[in-house]
Amino acid sequence: MKEDNGGPFGAVIVRRNEVVASMGNKVVKDTDPTAHAELLAVREACKKLNTLDLSDCIMYTTCAPCPMCMGALLWSGLKKIYYASSHDVATAQGFSSKHLQDYLDGSDKTIAEVIQVEDEQRYSYLWTDFSLLKD
Numbered sequence: 063m064k065e066d067n068g069g070p071f072g073a074v075i076v077r078r079n080e081v082v083a084s085m086g087n088k089v090v091k092d093t094d095p096t097a098h099a100e101l102l103a104v105r106e107a108c109k110k111l112n113t114l115d116l117s118d119c120i121m122y123t124t125c126a127p128c129p130m131c132m133g134a135l136l137w138s139g140l141k142k143i144y145y146a147s148s149h150d151v152a153t154a155q156g157f158s159s160k161h162l163q164d165y166l167d168g169s170d171k172t173i174a175e176v177i178q179v180e181d182e183q184r185y186s187y188l189w190t191d192f193s194l195l196k197d
């Protein structure tokens with residue numbers, strides 16, 4: 063955090079009173095807008111535990127997870143997340159995720175266009191080909 067790798071954000075994942083992952087934000091350092099501490103901690107914990115399921119873990123984080131991170135936390139199965147700062151405090155410090163929330167709650171769809179291609183059936187072979195890989 064003192065190296066200013068992208069903001070004063072950190073996240074720790076604990077399982078059975080043992081720290082599994084402890085990560086800081088690396089957005090600037092890695093030139094990666096997705097390198098939030100929470101997301102990196104999920105990746106690290108899953109790798110260390112060799113699982114996609116963190117439902118028996120707890121996360122402690124410096125700030126309320128942004129929508130991107132919250133999605134990752136839900137995908138990982140985490141059931142309990144403790145955070146220190148609210149979104150309002152982060153926003154006041156120049157770290158706003160309001161545009162994500164506005165997009166997701168439908169109040170501002172001008173932020174990005176997500177467009178389904180025409181003729182969805184034309185691409186159904188992707189699902190068929192993928193299902194064949196499992197055989």
Ligand SMILES: [Zn+2]
Pocket residue numbers: 098099100101127128129130131132
């Ligand atoms: Zn985030």
